[in-house]
Amino acid sequence: MKLRLRIASFSAPIIALSIAFGLSSLILLFIGKDPIETFRIMFEYGIKGKSIVSIINRSIPLYISAIAVAVGFKMGLFNIGVEGQYLVASLIAAFIGSQFSIITPIHILFIIIIAIACSAMWAAIAGYLKVKKGIHEVISTIMLNYIGTGLIAYGLTNVFDEAGSDYELPRTPELPESGQMPALNNLFRLDDLQDLHGFLFVAIAAGIFYYWLVWKTTLGFDLRITGANPVAAKFSGINPNRLIIVAMVTSGGFAGLVGLGPLLGYFHRFTIDFPTGLGFAGIAVALLGRNHPFGMGIGALLFAFLERSSQILDLNDVPKEIERMLQAFILLIVVVFYEIIRRFIVKQQVKDASKKVET
Amino acid sequence: MIKNIYSFILKRYVVITPLLLVLIVAQREEYSQLTTSGTFGSAIRLAIPIMLAGLGGLFSEKTGVVNIGLEGMMIMGTWFGAWGGFTYGAWQGVFIGMLGGALFGFIHAIATVSFQVDHIVSGVAINILAAGVARFLNVISFEDIAYASSTASPRITGEIGKMTVPFLAGGPINDEETFNLFGNIENLDIFLISDFAGFILGFLSNISYLTIFALAIVPFSLFILWHTPIGLQMRSVGEYPTGSESLGVNVYLMKYIGVTISGALSGLAGAYLVIGGTGIYLEGQTGGRGFIGLASMLFGNYKPFGILMGSGLFGFADALQLRSPQAVHGLLIVISIFLFVLVLKTLFEKKYTQSLISLLFSGAFLIWFLNSTTIPNQFVYFTPHITTLIVLSFANQRIKLPEKIGVPYKKGELT
Numbered sequence: 001m002k003l004r005l006r007i008a009s010f011s012a013p014i015i016a017l018s019i020a021f022g023l024s025s026l027i028l029l030f031i032g033k034d035p036i037e038t039f040r041i042m043f044e045y046g047i048k049g050k051s052i053v054s055i056i057n058r059s060i061p062l063y064i065s066a067i068a069v070a071v072g073f074k075m076g077l078f079n080i081g082v083e084g085q086y087l088v089a090s091l092i093a094a095f096i097g098s099q100f101s102i103i104t105p106i107h108i109l110f111i112i113i114i115a116i117a118c119s120a121m122w123a124a125i126a127g128y129l130k131v132k133k134g135i136h137e138v139i140s141t142i143m144l145n146y147i148g149t150g151l152i153a154y155g156l157t158n159v160f161d162e163a164g165s166d167y168e169l170p171r172t173p174e175l176p177e178s179g180q181m182p183a184l185n186n187l188f189r190l191d192d193l194q195d196l197h198g199f200l201f202v203a204i205a206a207g208i209f210y211y212w213l214v215w216k217t218t219l220g221f222d223l224r225i226t227g228a229n230p231v232a233a234k235f236s237g238i239n240p241n242r243l244i245i246v247a248m249v250t251s252g253g254f255a256g257l258v259g260l261g262p263l264l265g266y267f268h269r270f271t272i273d274f275p276t277g278l279g280f281a282g283i284a285v286a287l288l289g290r291n292h293p294f295g296m297g298i299g300a301l302l303f304a305f306l307e308r309s310s311q312i313l314d315l316n317d318v319p320k321e322i323e324r325m326l327q328a329f330i331l332l333i334v335v336v337f338y339e340i341i342r343r344f345i346v347k348q349q350v351k352d353a354s355k356k357v358e359t
Numbered sequence: 360m361i362k363n364i365y366s367f368i369l370k371r372y373v374v375i376t377p378l379l380l381v382l383i384v385a386q387r388e389e390y391s392q393l394t395t396s397g398t399f400g401s402a403i404r405l406a407i408p409i410m411l412a413g414l415g416g417l418f419s420e421k422t423g424v425v426n427i428g429l430e431g432m433m434i435m436g437t438w439f440g441a442w443g444g445f446t447y448g449a450w451q452g453v454f455i456g457m458l459g460g461a462l463f464g465f466i467h468a469i470a471t472v473s474f475q476v477d478h479i480v481s482g483v484a485i486n487i488l489a490a491g492v493a494r495f496l497n498v499i500s501f502e503d504i505a506y507a508s509s510t511a512s513p514r515i516t517g518e519i520g521k522m523t524v525p526f527l528a529g530g531p532i533n534d535e536e537t538f539n540l541f542g543n544i545e546n547l548d549i550f551l552i553s554d555f556a557g558f559i560l561g562f563l564s565n566i567s568y569l570t571i572f573a574l575a576i577v578p579f580s581l582f583i584l585w586h587t588p589i590g591l592q593m594r595s596v597g598e599y600p601t602g603s604e605s606l607g608v609n610v611y612l613m614k615y616i617g618v619t620i621s622g623a624l625s626g627l628a629g630a631y632l633v634i635g636g637t638g639i640y641l642e643g644q645t646g647g648r649g650f651i652g653l654a655s656m657l658f659g660n661y662k663p664f665g666i667l668m669g670s671g672l673f674g675f676a677d678a679l680q681l682r683s684p685q686a687v688h689g690l691l692i693v694i695s696i697f698l699f700v701l702v703l704k705t706l707f708e709k710k711y712t713q714s715l716i717s718l719l720f721s722g723a724f725l726i727w728f729l730n731s732t733t734i735p736n737q738f739v740y741f742t743p744h745i746t747t748l749i750v751l752s753f754a755n756q757r758i759k760l761p762e763k764i765g766v767p768y769k770k771g772e773l774t
Contacts, residue, residue, distance in 0.1 A: 027495075031499050078483070080483065129748065129751075129752060132752075133751065133752035135748070135751045138427055138479065138650070139650055139653060139654055139657075139747070139751065140751075142647055142650045143647070143651075143654075143744040143747050143748050144748075146647055146740075146741050146744040147741045147744050147748075149740075149741070150737045150738060150741035151738075151741075153737040154738060157737075280487060283487070284484075284487055287480060287483075287484070319498045319499055319502075321491070321494050321495040321498045321499075321509070322495060324490070324491035324494055325491050325492060325495045327487075328484075328487050328488035328491035328492065331484045331487055331488065332466070332470070332481075332484045332485070335470070335476050335477075335480050335481060336470055336474045339476045339477075340474060
């Protein structure tokens with residue numbers, strides 16, 4: 001791609017961000033707050049050492065969730081069910097992981113494998129329903145989210161509840177020492193700050209694996225060609241039904257990792273205040289980062305930054321929910337601008353090509 | 360003649376067998392809640408939001424725009440409905456809720472029609488946007504008001520009236536009670552006839568004017584879409600936009616109209632949840648009903664009365680879970696026997712693997728039924744959602760989608 005077009009494609013998120021901040025500023029003005037002051041407070045709070053560790057911790061599950069969604073997006077498959085998949089997987093992995101104790105790396109690997117397997121199986125239901133019954137994956141995954149929530153509520157109180165605990169609310173037994181992921185603070189010499197989750201490395205590995213899978217393997221090629229042109233893909237001999245199942249299972253597999261960052265690094269058990277909503281946030285991050293491993297990383301950090309830095313706002317008498325609006329604005333405006341820029345680039349490429357033909 | 364009836368039953372066995380089984384199971388004392396007028400009454404109240412969302416989906420998808428954002432538009436309907444209901448009064452709340460939904464429909468139209476953004480991407484973005492906006496608006500609007508929190512609004516003021524039809528359902532005339540025809544029949548406990556009377560009674564007694572208004576939209580949508588010039592234009596845009604354009608139809612305008620109406624109807628669905636139901640806005644109270652509405656649209660094969668039927672089914676499932684977990688337990692045996700019918704059918708068609716799977720599930724449900732007396736609350740909560748999946752897996756194969764559904768249309772471009 002030519003430099004000019006490359007710049008154009010990078011301009012989309014920047015324009016979208018500016019417009020989203022502009023809109024949010026207008027809203028802040030409307031409710032009688034000073035937007036510049038608000039954003040300054042947020043920024044100052046967001047770049048403190050403590051905040052940065054928190055932002056990285058928050059961005060880990062967001063990033064993995066975005067990857068899970070992106071695997072499907074690459075072939076035009078919408079896995080809206082990451083939410084249910086990771087919660088189901090986290091509960092079961094947390095319970096099984098708490099039942100025994102072996103050396104740390106094996107223990108953690110075992111928990112990871114269980115989470116991936118559970119989540120992939122849960123996602124496979126949606127793949128099956130699409131292939132065999134023709135139910136659109138958006139509907140089936142949403143319904144499976146609600147079913148999953150119900151099953152989790154039942155399982156947590158009746159099956160996986162810690163036996164003999166006098167804690168009032170249901171929760172799984174705590175992971176033994178060997179199943180807890182060590183923090184990275186010693187590695188980066190962050191002594192007086194809170195734990196930096198060790199799962200960071202898994203997230204980075206997942207990003208690299210995702211890149212390899214989608215851009216360097218035949219499966220990835222099949223995914224991309226189906227996403228770009230389903231008809232052409234079919235005629236080139238790709239079995240769409242098989243691919244739907246494979247993509248759904250792969251996406252679900254990544255989804256299994258989403259809850260493990262918080263689980264292994266901080267909670268060490270599944271409780272009713274285990275973080276939810278990461279699946280939906282992942283969709284936003286995937287759209288923002290355009291399914292690119294690097295772009296999604298930036299997106300995850302940005303969203304985590306907004307989430308963390310907005311915490312300070314309530315102390316300054318600004319409703320911190322402005323951050324949700326801001327995220328949503330960014331998302332909606334960015335998809336519009338990506339489309340505009342995409343069309344612009346295609347037009348330019350056609351123009352350039354026809355110029356070449358003429359000369 | 361007999362052959363016709365036979366083939367009719369065979370084709371509709373998916374609907375007829377469970378219906379019959381429910382009626383039979385309802386004869387048992389402990390499952391009688393399955394077919395009382397009370398259950399049907401709440402089934403209607405719960406079906407209306409799903410039906411309205413389904414009709415919303417219809418208006419949008421007939422013009423070729425996939426609307427996954429129904430849920431988000433419904434969320435806007437709940438918040439704006441509650442805000443309008445609190446500030447001005449019940450009927451004003453309904454109207455304001457519709458406007459709120461329509462606004463988000465309009466945003467969806469801008470993204471998908473004018474900017475040709477992928478319809479599902481835009482819909483997903485709308486849902487996330489709506490959740491954020493509703494939360495924010497709720498926080499800034501009801502900051503200093505008692506009984507409001509960041510996730511709940513104060514109670515609406517005013518009320519939508521209710522009525523009971525005189526003579527047929529025992530409604531009063533000039534404050535005097537009248538004869539209750541269907542009520543008496545229901546109390547006689549005659550097989551089928553009393554159950555049917557209960558069904559009719561559900562429509563006739565204690566019915567809110569808002570429900571009547573919503574039900575009237577069904578024939579109205581049918582009329583607009585299939586019997587007016589603008590309806591024809593809207594449908595043509597979904598089937599063959601290039602051809603419509605060449606005949607002078609304003610494709611963009613039709614799509615804008617369709618998607619905005621879709622938003623308004625979803626907004627009404629949300630407002631109904633608040634004003635006809637809880638009386639307050641609660642975060643997450645739509646509970647996926649926008650998506651269930653979409654499912655009822657698919658179930659109803661893109662026809663208003665089909666949508667009414669589909670949403671009735673989901674409303675029934677919802678009503679059971681709210682009114683009587685006991686009755687949901689009765690459904691277990693219904694499912695088990697239905698699956699057994701399926702076993703026989705697949706055996707007859709020589710699909711042995713399917714048959715075996717059905718048999719296993721049938722046995723599992725039977726064992727579950729025999730070894731329990733109720734269903735855990737947590738399972739009851741997702742009855743409507745699992746119903747959606749089951750219903751769609753049996754009903755989805757024969758639907759006729761609009762030809763150019765989900766395909767972005769750009770003026771002057773051949774696709």
